[in-house]
Amino acid sequence: MPVAARHPGLEDVAARYRAPLLRFFRRRLEPGEDADDLVQDVFSRLAGQDLAAIAHIQGYVFQVAANVLRDRARRASVRSIMTAVPDGFDIVDEASFSPERILQSREMLQILIAALYELPEMVRIVFSHYHFDGVAQVEIARRMGVSLSTVEKHMARANTHLLQRLRKER
Template identity: 45%
Template sequence: MNDPHKRPDTGERAPSKAATPAEEFFKRYRLPLTRFFSKRVGADADVDDLVQEVFTRIYSQDRQGGLENPNAYIFQVAANLVRDRARRSATKQVFSRSLELDSADRVEELSPERVLQGKEALKALQRALGELPQRTRAVFLLHRFEGFKYREIATRLGISTSAVEKHMMAAIRHVAERVDRDDG
């Protein structure tokens, strides 16, 4: 048998290209993460996406030192993804049911005036959010639109839970003032 990695002249193995730390990390955790997600979500296409999301989240964070306990950290990120996925799914189901009930009961209420009011309110909200500092806006959107808890936002943004609370209070106050002012 011919080994493609052996040098033909000496029979020694050719030096292989050394894997990068990221490649080694991926090789080490890909299969355990695949098993983890397979047990919890089932759908094969979703499993691959979730595994990729774990690696994306880990490598998107700027870590000066290595991970103190990589196993715990990686599977905590994975568990958070499963929770986030379940939360989004539940929110979509509730919203869909609510929308079905609303549309069945109030089809005649979608007058041109009501549509215009909704568009204007949305523009006022967008303007108010655009005026917020970037971190305050991120905290507000993660909590109100993505359903993250303060503790999760703090971890994700690398700030304290108290700072998340302060950003939320500032955002709510600002948005309420701006939307009320634009309505008046």
């Protein structure tokens, strides 16, 4: 079944807003970053919406675009935190994994897992969906029947708790 048949109006919205969305993203991205992927993400999020029922489609489209940028920045932020090298780790030769480094990594992983289980269930579920399943925060909010703000607060709470536990254990 064609996309337009499944999602009335999506093809028209895509034709009308593709170029403006590309400009929107290119103004906000570093040179060389791919704005086309973000535009595609916007349209994939819009695909699940009843676009005919939205009174101010332009505002809605650009709010979705802003959310895509925000989600991308959050993922990049968490990625940088999760890939940060703990004190005492030597990154000169990443290929040499000594038994001591492997043990330290396993201990840090166990600390993170324990810290995850210290979180309230809803916070842990939100964190897990986002980081382990790759589900966008907007989609998590929809699936769980909560607001996007609630999902964002749960993510912030989880991130803060995990960082505190890692700092405490170092």
